[in-house]
Amino acid sequence: MPAPPLLECAGIDKSFHGVRVLREVSFRLLPGRTLGLVGENGAGKSTLMNILGGNLEPDAGRLRLAGQDYRPRNPQEASGCGVAFIHQELNLFPNLSVAENIFLTAFPRWPISGWPFIDRRAIRARTRALLEEVGLAIGPDTLVERLSPGERQLVEIAKALSLEARLLILDEPTTSLSARETQRLFSLLTRLQGQGMSMIYISHRLEDVLDLCQDLVVLRDGEVVGQGPRGDFSLDQLITLMVGRSIQQLFPTRPETPAAAAVLEVRGLSQPGMVANVNFELHRHEVLGIAGLMGSGRSELARILFGLDPFARGEIRLAGRRRERVTPRRSIQQRVAFLTENRREEGLCFEASIADNIALVSLPAFRRTGSRLIDRPRLAEAVKRMRREVRLTVSARDDQPVKSLSGGNQQKVVLAKWLLNEPAVFILDEPTRGIDVGAKFEVYHLINTLAGQGAGILVISSEIEELIGLCDRILVMSHGEIRDNVDRPHFDRERILRAALEVRATA
Amino acid sequence: MVETMHRFWLRALNYTPLALCAGVLAVFGSLSGKFLETQNLLNILIQSSSAAIVATGMTFVLLTGGVDLSVGAIMFLSAVVAGKMVLGGITLPWALGVMLLVGIGFGAVNAFFITRMRIMAFVVTLATLYLGRGLGLWVTETRAMNLPESFLKLGVARVVGVPLPVVILGGVVLGAHLILTRTPFGRQIYAVGNDLEAARKAGIRPTGILASVYVLSGVCAAIGGMVSLAQLGAVSPTFGNQREFTAIAAAVLGGTSLFGGRGQVWPGTVLGAVLMQTVENGLVILNADPYLYPLITSGIIFGAVLIDSARHTFLARLGRRRIRLEKPFAARDDAA
Numbered sequence: 001m002p003a004p005p006l007l008e009c010a011g012i013d014k015s016f017h018g019v020r021v022l023r024e025v026s027f028r029l030l031p032g033r034t035l036g037l038v039g040e041n042g043a044g045k046s047t048l049m050n051i052l053g054g055n056l057e058p059d060a061g062r063l064r065l066a067g068q069d070y071r072p073r074n075p076q077e078a079s080g081c082g083v084a085f086i087h088q089e090l091n092l093f094p095n096l097s098v099a100e101n102i103f104l105t106a107f108p109r110w111p112i113s114g115w116p117f118i119d120r121r122a123i124r125a126r127t128r129a130l131l132e133e134v135g136l137a138i139g140p141d142t143l144v145e146r147l148s149p150g151e152r153q154l155v156e157i158a159k160a161l162s163l164e165a166r167l168l169i170l171d172e173p174t175t176s177l178s179a180r181e182t183q184r185l186f187s188l189l190t191r192l193q194g195q196g197m198s199m200i201y202i203s204h205r206l207e208d209v210l211d212l213c214q215d216l217v218v219l220r221d222g223e224v225v226g227q228g229p230r231g232d233f234s235l236d237q238l239i240t241l242m243v244g245r246s247i248q249q250l251f252p253t254r255p256e257t258p259a260a261a262a263v264l265e266v267r268g269l270s271q272p273g274m275v276a277n278v279n280f281e282l283h284r285h286e287v288l289g290i291a292g293l294m295g296s297g298r299s300e301l302a303r304i305l306f307g308l309d310p311f312a313r314g315e316i317r318l319a320g321r322r323r324e325r326v327t328p329r330r331s332i333q334q335r336v337a338f339l340t341e342n343r344r345e346e347g348l349c350f351e352a353s354i355a356d357n358i359a360l361v362s363l364p365a366f367r368r369t370g371s372r373l374i375d376r377p378r379l380a381e382a383v384k385r386m387r388r389e390v391r392l393t394v395s396a397r398d399d400q401p402v403k404s405l406s407g408g409n410q411q412k413v414v415l416a417k418w419l420l421n422e423p424a425v426f427i428l429d430e431p432t433r434g435i436d437v438g439a440k441f442e443v444y445h446l447i448n449t450l451a452g453q454g455a456g457i458l459v460i461s462s463e464i465e466e467l468i469g470l471c472d473r474i475l476v477m478s479h480g481e482i483r484d485n486v487d488r489p490h491f492d493r494e495r496i497l498r499a500a501l502e503v504r505a506t507a
Numbered sequence: 508m509v510e511t512m513h514r515f516w517l518r519a520l521n522y523t524p525l526a527l528c529a530g531v532l533a534v535f536g537s538l539s540g541k542f543l544e545t546q547n548l549l550n551i552l553i554q555s556s557s558a559a560i561v562a563t564g565m566t567f568v569l570l571t572g573g574v575d576l577s578v579g580a581i582m583f584l585s586a587v588v589a590g591k592m593v594l595g596g597i598t599l600p601w602a603l604g605v606m607l608l609v610g611i612g613f614g615a616v617n618a619f620f621i622t623r624m625r626i627m628a629f630v631v632t633l634a635t636l637y638l639g640r641g642l643g644l645w646v647t648e649t650r651a652m653n654l655p656e657s658f659l660k661l662g663v664a665r666v667v668g669v670p671l672p673v674v675i676l677g678g679v680v681l682g683a684h685l686i687l688t689r690t691p692f693g694r695q696i697y698a699v700g701n702d703l704e705a706a707r708k709a710g711i712r713p714t715g716i717l718a719s720v721y722v723l724s725g726v727c728a729a730i731g732g733m734v735s736l737a738q739l740g741a742v743s744p745t746f747g748n749q750r751e752f753t754a755i756a757a758a759v760l761g762g763t764s765l766f767g768g769r770g771q772v773w774p775g776t777v778l779g780a781v782l783m784q785t786v787e788n789g790l791v792i793l794n795a796d797p798y799l800y801p802l803i804t805s806g807i808i809f810g811a812v813l814i815d816s817a818r819h820t821f822l823a824r825l826g827r828r829r830i831r832l833e834k835p836f837a838a839r840d841d842a843a
Contacts, residue, residue, distance in 0.1 A: 075708075079710075091705050091708050091709055092705075093697065093698045093701045093702065093705065093706075093768075094701065095697055095768045095769055096698060096701075100694050104691075105710040105711060107691040107694070116690045117689050117690055118691060
């Protein structure tokens with residue numbers, strides 16, 4: 001007889017304002033196994049997780065945890081039942097120590113329980129044991145602000161372990177981790193699973209999901225459209241299930257580009273601690289990819305090119321002319337656009353409206369001659385045009401705050417903002433991070449169209465598949481240097497990965 | 508290398524209150540021999556105790572990222588009420604108890620409007636500042652009140668040889684320090700000050716914590732008022748005037764961040780308060796032009812705020828990852 005499931009969802013239904021977001025979702029999680037939950041944004045993953053975590057109650061259906069009825073009314077009740085969440089955005093306090101973070105809401109007391117004092121010796125000892133368990137060689141009194149993102153993630157897991165969690169739910173845990181940190185996290189998760197921990201793993205990085213999980217559940221439009229052991233699915237099948245479109249169709253075909261004039265030239269660019277001796281050319285009509293692991297200097301290079309960070313040596317030429325004093329302001333005037341990897345903090349004014357965000361960069365172009373005041377009708381017209389161009393969801397009003405949009409539509413607002421400035425060089429850093437497959441498809445098409453109109457495009461991405469599908473040429477970075485330059489006919493996953501992983505020659 | 512330099516600067520920035528204190532003592536000591544005499548140093552401590560107590564309460568509020576502008580008014584109003592009662596024939600302990608109640612009451616009003624009505628702390632406490640001062644002036648009809656000898660006796664009383672104001676200061680600081688560093692409530696104050704939303708998600712109830720710090724600040728203001736009252740023996744219409752700024756300045760000088768989540772009462776805030784009194788005392792001994800006092804004090808406060816932002820920037824820079832010459836993963840100087 002097989003082991004009884006740890007978690008059983010049966011016929012879960014949930015509607016918001018008459019819209020059904022979950023339809024009879026049923027699946028089982030066996031103890032000591034990892035279940036991968038995949039689906040586009042809006043497929044119902046987060047609603048399902050909110051139900052499991054006690055933030056929402058289902059309209060119908062039942063949940064059972066280890067054979068008992070499970071109906072958490074708030075997050076505290078969920079964690080009391082041994083269900084721990086690791087969110088995409090970590091919930092740690094950098095100004096407190098590791099031990100304090102772990103025991104923040106459940107400090108053991110000194111000298112006896114009920115007293116107001118913290119038993120500091122006890123939390124230190126227990127934290128030490130937990131840190132050892134997750135393989136983190138730091139002291140319990142270390143302030144969290146001194147830890148790297150990967151180390152912080154491990155602290156979160158230590159916290160979950162301190163609650164004696166039976167079920168660990170991880171939501172996009174690798175977005176801010178380097179390849180090495182990801183590896184480390186995965187080996188820990190595998191080890192925990194070996195000790196009997198059950199997990200639900202949610203991620204857009206399908207390779208990771210296939211790597212880590214034994215069972216998969218695919219959601220589309222609130223319904224389970226595929227379910228079974230990992231062996232039943234290939235990457236391509238997964239994507240087909242998620243969108244009903246296969247991976248080959250995801251990328252637009254690149255036309256054969258004749259050699260065109262260089263629009264951006266970089267010569268001997270160096271900045272101590274960041275990048276060293278970077279040389280490359282970007283041509284009109286060209287989509288040039290930059291591959292590299294997180295922390296390889298990709299984003300830092302982009303920031304230097306746009307003028308956000310300084311450089312010590314070398315030169316940057318734009319349309320043949322050497323750029324003096326590179327600043328963001330000048331970059332914008334010279335029609336260089338930069339979509340940052342972090343749209344929430346750097347890409348958008350989150351509270352401001354869609355229209356204001358789109359207009360932000362190009363406002364000077366909409367001044368009336370004479371009075372210098374903004375020509376609002378003309379601006380509104382331009383905003384409408386951009387919305388159509390990026391295919392922003394029609395249901396959103398111009399005056400709606402950007403924070404109310406989905407990730408994909410937020411990214412389209414950022415794109416619209418830069419397109420309005422008619423970029424000659426467009427630098428895109430992780431343009432498809434955290435957006436669903438449908439929106440990805442549209443972003444790829446937009447990039448293709450823009451290149452067709454003559455812009456030079458620089459795309460930075462962690463997903464090699466994405467670069468291979470999208471680019472004419474790929475530069476590979478590692479340790480702040482360019483290690484390889486691959487043309488489309490020679491595109492090869494392994495070659496690119498090898499160059500990206502290349503160990504530094506000089507110690 | 509770069510990292511080591513940053514770490515060094517961060518350490519240095521964290522120890523600025525101590526360094527400033529030592530620097531000021533050295534400067535005044537070298538300018539005047541009288542300055543470093545034990546009696547003078549003790550005087551500085553006695554004179555700064557009231558301000559330090561008020562600043563201790565303020566530190567709790569600043570740690571949550573808020574501010575309490577009403578502390579000076581609370582000092583005034585509680586002193587006025589106590590003075591009226593004593594002059595009306597009520598005994599001293601009762602009057603002191605009522606002072607505490609006024610502090611708690613005002614703190615509770617602040618807390619109510621800030622946590623329940625969700626009005627900004629700055630606005631609420633600005634309103635209660637005028638409310639407290641207005642009530643006090645109304646009751647006293649803008650006249651000074653001279654209090655009986657019994658009050659002044661308290662001011663010069665000694666407990667096992669230690670002046671009473673210093674004993675009270677010591678008690679308040681010890682209590683505050685234990686609360687902040689050794690109790691769940693104290694650590695949760697730091698969490699709330701760092702990120703209110705995150706604290707809520709972590710299962711902390713920020714409302715209770717925010718409310719408590721304003722009540723604590725009110726209590727500290729009342730105790731500070733008692734100490735001041737015992738030292739002056741009279742309530743003038745300007746009693747406690749602008750004490751809110753002295754308190755904020757002392758806390759910030761001591762390394763408490765106006766951004767919330769950073770700072771400590773001991774040694775930080777206490778040093779800050781003593782430092783400000785030291786400067787004033789030193790200038791008096793040097794016979795400096797009185798018009799210079801505010802200029803020099805403002806210079807020091809400005810410097811402290813500058814250092815606070817510098818530390819903020821440094822922390823942000825430390826948090827940024829570097830690509831080349833990365834430090835190996837597990838090797839950390841503070842491991843275990």
